Amino acid sequence: MEITSAYLVMSAVLTIRPDRTQFFRYEAFTLSCAVPGHFTGWRVKRNTSTGSFVPCQNNWGRPNGSLCMNRKVFSSDSGQYWCESERECSNVLNITVDTGVVILESPALSVTVGDKVILRCSYREIWAQSSSSDFNATFYQNGTFIGTLPQGQMIIEKVSKSSEGFYKCQHPTKGESPQSWLSVKGDEAKAPPVPTPPLMSLPSLVCTILLFILYTGILMLCVHTYRKWARARADAKRTAPDHL
Missing domain, CATH: 2.60.40.10 (Immunoglobulins)
Structure with missing residues (x-):
């Protein structure tokens, strides 16, 4: 059964001490309803085989403000526990008292x-x-x-x-x-996404292309000049007279 469906807001937290949901017979536990602000108007309730939506009272627990103390639990105390006000409620704890x-x-x-x-x-x-x-x-x-x-x-x-x-x-x-x-x-912890390189803007792309063309032209000019100089030097050696 869904306890919270009739309520607008879940604004309280129900905890239990000892912090577990299974108990032996004749053990005891204490329920605590943590509510922001004041506890006024809140009640700890339960739904078990012995009754539905029963508030914390002498036949199964002792209310004390936001606490409900249950002494010597039995298998009949197995069920759902929560706390509620008129239009708000807490989480539900499913408690089992094992025989x-x-x-x-x-x-x-x-x-x-x-x-x-x-x-x-x-x-x-x-x-x-x-x-x-x-x-x-x-x-x-x-x-x-x-x-x-x-x-x-x-x-x-x-x-x-x-x-x-x-x-x-x-x-x-x-x-x-x-x-x-x-x-x-x-x-789960997720690995950070691998950053993608930023896209180059159009002006930057144009400048890069122009610089590439310029550097290529300079390199070709240097190669042509060097070859021309090397050819002229070789021709000069061929035409120069031999000396004894």
Whole structure:
């Protein structure tokens, strides 16, 4: 469903802490709506399996100005989150609360071409209080195998538009994560165009032609003069009397 279609302007940015879109059950996250000026009239809302366009309130979150704090999330908290006023809205975050034991930690918002991005594969037992990435994790982009990497993380030193896509990871024995969309904004760096030589104007072209004709005439005159002088000298040697 397209949340923003009924609004005129997208003028706010919704962020989430921790900065990811996948969570284990019983974890917590905080949503923050950044709005230029005052926050008055803005509300954080969500669309999940338990209700559509529901504002941040006691049954799923605690509102605090521009913040909405969600404690102990469950699979029913999976869905779309955004903030809105009467005629404006923010971006939409698609948040997944997984019932499994493996998740992929990836940036919630778009990254920029050239940024360094770390994708982390995390594993947590259902009864455990903390997660771990200390294992060799296998990563996939758009369903295609990328590689098996140590410490449960994949580092993209400089993202490009080709880095955009759906990612997921896999634990060696405990299963795989849901997939998350990595959005990349910005254009690829382009090589500067090769400058073309400027076209010669008509007066410059005429002057160049005249100078070429002049230099050619002078060169021909010099060659003719030299040949005439050489011929005269040769004739003088032939007619000169021999001396003993």
